Every structure is written in C-alpha cells, then in structure tokens.
Amino acid sequence: MIAAHGEPMQASAPPDIAEEFRTVLKAIDTSVSNLKPGANANDVLDPVYGERNRPAFDAVENYDCGGGDG
Secondary structure (H helix, E strand, C coil), rough: HHHHHHCCCCCCCCCHHHHHHHHHHHHHHHHHHHCCCCCCCHHHHHHHHHHCCHHHHHHHHHHCCCCCCC
C-alpha cells in the first residue's frame, strides 16, 4: 500500500529529499518482492529495518513538508 501510494509521488518529491524518497520506495518494493516461499525473515525485514537504508527512512520520516498538523 505504501509503495502504491508513494510511486506516483516520486516525480513531485522535493529535490532535497528525492533520493531518500526513492531509496525508501525501493526498500519497500524489495521487501515485498521477498515475501515468497523459502524466504527468511531477514530477506523481508532487512530492506526496511536494516542499517543500510536507515538514514533514508529517517530522512523521510523527519522531513518537514510544510503541511503542518492543522
């Protein structure tokens, strides 16, 4: 669901967060594609929760898009 909603947003991602945004979507897609018989938990969890992509997830999580909370 996250990847489906995020994919169309890639083109409009602000330049200062675009690379991290793409990394997050790719990690989610990789995780989902690893959900198959014979895969182990690390195959699914590492792309999303592993150290390699953590900086991108943190950047996207903490990015201030200026939308405000209300």
